[in-house]
Amino acid sequence: MRHIISIMLENEPGALSRVAGLFSARGYNIETLTVAPTEDESLSRMTIVTTGSDDVVEQITKQLNKLVEVVKVVDLSEAAHIERELMLIKVRAMGKEREEMKRMSDIFRGRIIDVTENTYTIELTGTGAKLDAFIQALEHSAILETVRTGASGIGRGERVLKV
Amino acid sequence: MELTGAEIVVKCLQAEGVEYVFGYPGGAVLFIYDELFKQDKVKHILVRHEQGATHAADGYSRSSDKVGVALVTSGPGVTNAVTGIATAYMDSIPMVIITGQVPTHAIGLDAFQECDTVGITRPCVKHNFLVKEVKDLAVTIKKAFYLARTGRPGPVLVDIPKDVTSAKCPFEYPETVTMRSYNPVVKGHPGQIRKAVQLLAEAKRPMIYTGGGVILSDASKRLTKLVKLLGFPCTNTLMGLGGYPATDPQFLGMLGMHGTYEANMAMQNCDVLLAVGARFDDRVIGNPAHFGQVQRKIIHIDIDPSSISKRVKVDVPIVGNVSDVLEELTRQLEAAGYKPDQKALSTWWSQIGLWKSKDCLKYDKKSTIIKPQFVLERLYEITKGDAFVTSDVGQHQMWAAQFYKFDKPRRWINSGGLGTMGFGLPAAMGVQFANPGATVACVTGEASIQMCIQELSTCKQYRLPIKIVNLNNKYMGMVRQWQQFFHGNRYSESYMDALPDFVKLAESYGHAGIKVEEPSEVEPALKEAFKRKNDLVFLDFVTDQTENVYPMVQGGKGLTEMILAEEL
Numbered sequence: 047m048r049h050i051i052s053i054m055l056e057n058e059p060g061a062l063s064r065v066a067g068l069f070s071a072r073g074y075n076i077e078t079l080t081v082a083p084t085e086d087e088s089l090s091r092m093t094i095v096t097t098g099s100d101d102v103v104e105q106i107t108k109q110l111n112k113l114v115e116v117v118k119v120v121d122l123s124e125a126a127h128i129e130r131e132l133m134l135i136k137v138r139a140m141g142k143e144r145e146e147m148k149r150m151s152d153i154f155r156g157r158i159i160d161v162t163e164n165t166y167t168i169e170l171t172g173t174g175a176k177l178d179a180f181i182q183a184l185e186h187s188a189i190l191e192t193v194r195t196g197a198s199g200i201g202r203g204e205r206v207l208k209v
Numbered sequence: 210m211e212l213t214g215a216e217i218v219v220k221c222l223q224a225e226g227v228e229y230v231f232g233y234p235g236g237a238v239l240f241i242y243d244e245l246f247k248q249d250k251v252k253h254i255l256v257r258h259e260q261g262a263t264h265a266a267d268g269y270s271r272s273s274d275k276v277g278v279a280l281v282t283s284g285p286g287v288t289n290a291v292t293g294i295a296t297a298y299m300d301s302i303p304m305v306i307i308t309g310q311v312p313t314h315a316i317g318l319d320a321f322q323e324c325d326t327v328g329i330t331r332p333c334v335k336h337n338f339l340v341k342e343v344k345d346l347a348v349t350i351k352k353a354f355y356l357a358r359t360g361r362p363g364p365v366l367v368d369i370p371k372d373v374t375s376a377k378c379p380f381e382y383p384e385t386v387t388m389r390s391y392n393p394v395v396k397g398h399p400g401q402i403r404k405a406v407q408l409l410a411e412a413k414r415p416m417i418y419t420g421g422g423v424i425l426s427d428a429s430k431r432l433t434k435l436v437k438l439l440g441f442p443c444t445n446t447l448m449g450l451g452g453y454p455a456t457d458p459q460f461l462g463m464l465g466m467h468g469t470y471e472a473n474m475a476m477q478n479c480d481v482l483l484a485v486g487a488r489f490d491d492r493v494i495g496n497p498a499h500f501g502q503v504q505r506k507i508i509h510i511d512i513d514p515s516s517i518s519k520r521v522k523v524d525v526p527i528v529g530n531v532s533d534v535l536e537e538l539t540r541q542l543e544a545a546g547y548k549p550d551q552k553a554l555s556t557w558w559s560q561i562g563l564w565k566s567k568d569c570l571k572y573d574k575k576s577t578i579i580k581p582q583f584v585l586e587r588l589y590e591i592t593k594g595d596a597f598v599t600s601d602v603g604q605h606q607m608w609a610a611q612f613y614k615f616d617k618p619r620r621w622i623n624s625g626g627l628g629t630m631g632f633g634l635p636a637a638m639g640v641q642f643a644n645p646g647a648t649v650a651c652v653t654g655e656a657s658i659q660m661c662i663q664e665l666s667t668c669k670q671y672r673l674p675i676k677i678v679n680l681n682n683k684y685m686g687m688v689r690q691w692q693q694f695f696h697g698n699r700y701s702e703s704y705m706d707a708l709p710d711f712v713k714l715a716e717s718y719g720h721a722g723i724k725v726e727e728p729s730e731v732e733p734a735l736k737e738a739f740k741r742k743n744d745l746v747f748l749d750f751v752t753d754q755t756e757n758v759y760p761m762v763q764g765g766k767g768l769t770e771m772i773l774a775e776e777l
Contacts, residue, residue, distance in 0.1 A: 108514050
């Protein structure tokens with residue numbers, strides 16, 4: 047089962063490596079990991095997408111909570127939540143492909159943020175599945191480069207993760 | 210007034226009431242050593258290898274209720290200490306390790322004796338710190354001691370670059386420290402405890418299984434009171450020995466891979482299991498699927514939520530400090546007017562009696578070659594069961610656990626989780642420092658003892674009258690045993706050739722040595738050694754090379770699928 051775990055942790059050097067080290071040492075999967083400071087600059091917010099049985103995910107959250115620099119852990123996938131990922135994708139855009147590429151980007155609500163004679167760079171936000179779908183919709187040879195941030199997540203409604 | 214970082218380190222240690230620091234100097238810690246030199250409150254014990262420093266600090270901690278402290282230099286000082294840190298981590302031993310680091314401006318430049326200490330030790334400490342500014346030093350050391358001894362204890366490392374130890378700042382040692390991200394639970398949830406009371410009251414075939422958590426939270430008196438009140442059988446893990454008095458009739462012996470037949474059978478066949486400060490590890494319950502074949506209700510008390518339902522699903526988890534939870538549990542049982550179900554219990558006890566009658570620890574007492582079990586039985590008798598016993602790792606460790614009946618906590622000092630050969634002798638040094646005047650025996654083998662043999666020199670320098678009980682069968686006995694059972698008697702590299710003459714070796718370090726080759730000499734030699742109150746005596750027992758540890762649960766097998774002595 048796929049889980050999306052949100053972590054509040056002290057914004058200190060080494061805190062990230064403690065989390066990453068925990069996952070590798072105990073053999074847990076990390077599909078994506080994103081981290082950045084919050085409005086309170088002493089805290090970082092991390093989102094990890096992982097897969098595992100319920101038992102494994104229970105252990106993951108318990109082990110994360112044990113890390114001294116971790117302040118709070120929430121399994122977002124336990125309740126309604128929103129997740130978004132950002133992708134920058136550089137595609138070939140020459141001749142008559144150019145118009146087609148623009149249209150494709152519009153359909154997926156992408157934005158072209160850089161243009162050359164032969165390429166477009168498209169910015170696209172959405173769930174991981176939407177970004178996957180966009181990649182699949184393109185002709186493989188048209189893709190020059192992709193970069194994705196991994197998912198960031200937040201609870202729906204009044205559910206708030208705060209210290 | 211401004212103090213240097215080095216002065217601050219020493220002042221902090223004094224403020225924490227640290228008596229002994231086990232360490233080894235080097236370039237990066239010279240300022241700290243200079244400050245140690247200028248005072249006499251904190252005594253420094255010079256070991257011969259940094260592994261010895263960490264094991265000694267560990268043994269000091271295990272045999273007292275204090276935090277052990279080790280001090281080592283950067284680079285190789287740290288890497289040598291890692292084994293001892295990992296050993297303490299696996300057994301949740303409170304320890305603070307202070308390490309020197311190259312100056313801050315040299316970090317990351319592959320400087321001489323530089324290593325990424327925080328990175329190397331991260332997976333084997335409860336927490337670690339790199340102190341980059343002298344103003345953070347005092348509060349960091351305060352945090353280190355606080356983290357080490359609270360919650361589930363463990364080793365905490367503080368890495369201090371050399372320039373931080375010479376930089377100055379005003380000093381004030383914080384009285385208390387709070388960390389928003391660290392709030393260990395103490396009291397158990399009363400509702401959960403109520404559920405536990407109910408289960409215990411209804412039990413027909415109950416069992417109490419306790420581990421190192423009882424020792425660490427100094428809960429053996431409370432445990433004993435509870436077990437007596439309930440009238441249930443009790444077993445201890447290797448780490449839990451001494452948590453419940455071994456000579457008490459309700460004690461079934463150690464359980465697990467080399468546990469007694471009765472303890473393992475009762476563990477498997479009980480209907481209500483009370484697990485206290487133990488973690489159902491692979492050496493204790495064997496294959497969890499096999500363990501799960503029998504329906505039973507499990508109550509699990511542990512301070513670490515991640516220990517609960519990790520290998521075995523439990524019915525009533527109680528997160529809290531073992532000592533506090535046991536007190537509340539006993540209180541609730543008494544308040545409810547608990548009376549044991551005598552009929553059910555007596556049926557259960559007669560079943561246990563049948564299992565006991567297997568006499569699973571029996572061995573050939575008429576042997577003309579010294580049996581290791583015989584040495585340990587005599588050791589127990591001659592020390593009147595009141596010695597501190599450290600051990601290394603292997604067959605001798607298991608025999609010591611089986612044959613030395615520990616009635617008190619903190620008397621049995623061994624590396625249970627990591628299984629570190631070389632632990633015994635340096636740990637015994639720490640034990641002796643924590644318990645001056647007490648009888649300390651190090652049960653070891655000819656393979657293990659050679660891993661930290663250099664500490665004989667430390668023992669001489671500080672006149673530590675440890676008694677080394679070396680069970681010398683010229684084999685890495687446990688390796689040989691597995692090779693006999695599971696690898697077709699192919700004794701690949703487990704024979705110890707070219708052994709030193711241990712008597713002469715001990716003598717060359719300035720100690721006494723006695724070689725014992727006949728069963729009839731065992732008792733006189735032990736008596737002679739323990740009479741010499743002020744001397745370290747190295748007893749080299751030439752023991753049966755073919756002896757095996759029984760019972761044995763093969764790795765991956767079920768807890769009750771034991772190999773017993775007579776079945777071979």
